[in-house]
Amino acid sequence: MPTKKPGGNTSGRGTRDLHVKVKTAKGRKISSKLWLERQLNDPYVIAARRDGYRGRAAYKILELDDKFRFLVPGARVVDLGCAPGGWTQVAVRRVNALADRKSKLQGTVLGIDLQVVDPIPGAEIHVLDFLEEDADAKVKGWLGGQADVVMSDMAASSSGHKQTDHLRIIGLCEAAAYFAIDVLDEGGTFVAKVLQGGAENDLLNMLKKNFTKTMHVKPPSSRSDSSEKFVIATGFKGRAEG
Template sequence: MAGVYGKGKGGKKGNSGRGLRDLTVKVKTARGRRASSTKWLQRQLNDPYVSRAQVEGMRGRAAYKIMELDDKFRFLVNGARVVDLGCAPGGWAQVAVPRINSLGEKSGKAVGTFLGVDLQEMEPLAGAEFHVLDFMEDDADTQVKTWLGGKADVVMSDMAASSSGHKQTDHLRIMALCEAAAYFAFDVLDVGGTFVAKVLAGGAEADLQKMLKQNFDKVSYMKPPSSRSDSSEKFVVATGFRG
């Protein structure tokens, strides 16, 4: 990759093995590249979760976010029927498929169902059903319900609007997506179901929280360890849908 170099080669100081050089990858600002792009590229190259995803064959670092959320709240169980809104590139699906047993590989355990929709076309994944769809279009929720063919146990949303560069505008946009996902969850979740969605901190969460508390037994917020510390994202997990 042009303009990228490592600082030092990890050489040892003396024979003690101590004093290893800084291995942080730094990126030169190339002609025509914005400073923000250079910063993003450097952050990607030095992100341990990006490296881990590459080593473990995951489709993105976001896979570890849903993994950490499920490790705490335990909603991806054997036999669960899951709908994932904004599922590209499919990292959440990679985590969910074995946990809900949608391939039927766990003998004697219930077999789950995974349905994902996104604006982008995705590489197929065994045990998951992907569809290209703009969830914000009229009657999109009806189409998803048709594909689902019944109730869901989990509705997950990682939908995010394109960044405008204005923090408050981006916050309102993602909250609008989150609320749309919540209304869909109210319509398709079975009693006892779970709703999980990404939100951005910014002051407009009160209405969503009030709405969720009216429909679920418990509403929690969590910032997974794999979520970047400089990001304002967090996740709302609502459990025990009342129906």
């Protein structure tokens, strides 16, 4: 089912949308006030509370999956850097990990993070650094085989310097892509967040060699003033033997 668009009047009584304004308290920075005001009025934040997701980022993976259809019932999914868990929640529902649909196909969702993440029904969550030498073997052991989807909404800690942050997240995305190549089954999909900035050529070239199709996408729920976009690589060609 396509993602329901956030916002809009559903009461049928002609009510108007209300914009919440935040007063600037003594000692609160203007930037903090603006951030809080934006959060309170963000339709995706409001929708996340309504739909039971742990953050607005859930709608990014929902919209990407609506377009590319990789979270199918029965799929085995690895969510790297899964905290706080919004992407994992979406995956559980879409691959039928709880087996609560009529479909006989039941998927598997594995969340990986450096920190402890609150349990999510239908998902198996582990504290693990995916950069560890044996991380791929551990993941395949937990899955009982290869994955169909590896996805990552990870971002390196911000330094405040745009180009440095871009290089850090590209490096993290490259590491996630190499990890995906180690654990994906043939035909699998890799999805990851990147930042615009012109240093992703090596990443894209590597993905094009290993996947049949690679695309850049900015889903509607990604804020227009954000430099984030997502890379979608489909049709994993499989690991070379030897």
